[in-house]
Amino acid sequence: MSPADESVTEFERRARVVLEESVRRIDARTRSRLNQARHAALEASAARRRSWWRGFTLMPAAGAVAAAVLVVVVLWRHEPPGTPPLALDTQHAAVEDMDLLTDNDSIDLMEEWDGSFYEWAAAESDAGAENS
Amino acid sequence: MPEFATLASPYSMPAALHGDVDLTDPEEQTQSRALNQFLAGVELRAFKIAQAALRHEDDALDAVQDAMLQLARAYSHRPAEEWKPLFYRILENRIRDMQRRRTVRGRVMAWLPLHGNDDDEEFDPVAQAPSPEPQPARRLELDEAVGALEQALQKLPPRQRQAFLLRTLEGLDVAGTALAMGCSEGSVKTHYFRAVQALRVQLGEFYV
Numbered sequence: 001m002s003p004a005d006e007s008v009t010e011f012e013r014r015a016r017v018v019l020e021e022s023v024r025r026i027d028a029r030t031r032s033r034l035n036q037a038r039h040a041a042l043e044a045s046a047a048r049r050r051s052w053w054r055g056f057t058l059m060p061a062a063g064a065v066a067a068a069v070l071v072v073v074v075l076w077r078h079e080p081p082g083t084p085p086l087a088l089d090t091q092h093a094a095v096e097d098m099d100l101l102t103d104n105d106s107i108d109l110m111e112e113w114d115g116s117f118y119e120w121a122a123a124e125s126d127a128g129a130e131n132s
Numbered sequence: 133m134p135e136f137a138t139l140a141s142p143y144s145m146p147a148a149l150h151g152d153v154d155l156t157d158p159e160e161q162t163q164s165r166a167l168n169q170f171l172a173g174v175e176l177r178a179f180k181i182a183q184a185a186l187r188h189e190d191d192a193l194d195a196v197q198d199a200m201l202q203l204a205r206a207y208s209h210r211p212a213e214e215w216k217p218l219f220y221r222i223l224e225n226r227i228r229d230m231q232r233r234r235t236v237r238g239r240v241m242a243w244l245p246l247h248g249n250d251d252d253e254e255f256d257p258v259a260q261a262p263s264p265e266p267q268p269a270r271r272l273e274l275d276e277a278v279g280a281l282e283q284a285l286q287k288l289p290p291r292q293r294q295a296f297l298l299r300t301l302e303g304l305d306v307a308g309t310a311l312a313m314g315c316s317e318g319s320v321k322t323h324y325f326r327a328v329q330a331l332r333v334q335l336g337e338f339y340v
Binding site for chain 1: 160164167168171172175176177179180189193196197200201203204205208274277278281282297300301328331332
């Protein structure tokens with residue numbers, strides 16, 4: 001270390017002593033205000049942890065509510081109100097189709113389709129209504 | 133059954149109500165205690181650094197308080213060894229904000245008519261009482277040295293003053309000072325070297 005470096009080191013040492021002395025002379029009022037500021041900061045830190053903890057403890061409840069809402073929405077979309085009759089009709093028609101496919105008489109009836117008979121029956125029905 | 137028997141016994145109450153800080157948590161206690169110790173350890177020196185930059189006691193107190201709050205709110209979860217450079221970085225930003233605001237305020241006030249000095253306060257002998265002092269002769273010597281150093285520090289450019297105070301008063305190393313000042317380690321060395329040279333020129337007779 002050169003003499004210049006040594007002198008800088010000595011200067012720093014003495015400057016540090018003087019600066020520490022100036023810190024030691026800080027008056028009681030300022031020390032008190034700094035103390036208050038420190039406690040306010042600690043309280044702010046605790047409040048932050050408190051709010052974080054509150055959010056953490058409410059998370060299961062919030063999750064349960066969200067899950068319940070999700071289930072309701074899914075059910076709502078699959079079975080909207082007013083649609084059950086349509087759904088029942090569809091199921092009923094499906095059952096009828098199955099009957100037609102499995103019933104040999106019905107197939108024979110459809111194969112021997114005689115439109116004139118039905119036209120005659122309808123005309124008879126209309127004439128009966130006019131006579132009465 | 134007597135009426136007072138219906139009151140809850142303190143022994144039957146939970147340690148911490150829902151939403152409160154659980155003071156029985158050792159980790160929370162340790163962190164809070166560590167933060168308290170850290171802030172108590174730096175608050176006086178931080179105040180001197182802020183005062184040297186702002187040249188106003190109340191502004192310096194406000195800057196230190198803001199820095200404490202910011203550190204506690206945003207960085208208290210960080211490792212304790214990072215707190216010091218972070219704290220001084222926050223403090224430096226607050227000092228710069230205040231200096232900028234003061235410049236703007238000064239420009240506005242220059243346009244206004246004469247105004248009274250709002251900073252005048254009644255003298256409070258108890259509040260102004262200094263800490264216990266050394267012997268009179270030594271005290272006089274230190275008075276001169278402190279006054280001369282504070283005057284010399286005022287004449288330094290802000291970055292040099294900051295580097296000198298963080299290194300000499302706070303005892304930060306070059307890396308920590310660089311982090312606190314938001315510059316490279318090379319810049320810290322340059323600022324610090326120039327600060328020491330300038331102070332030696334001004335204070336030679338007091339310090340040699």
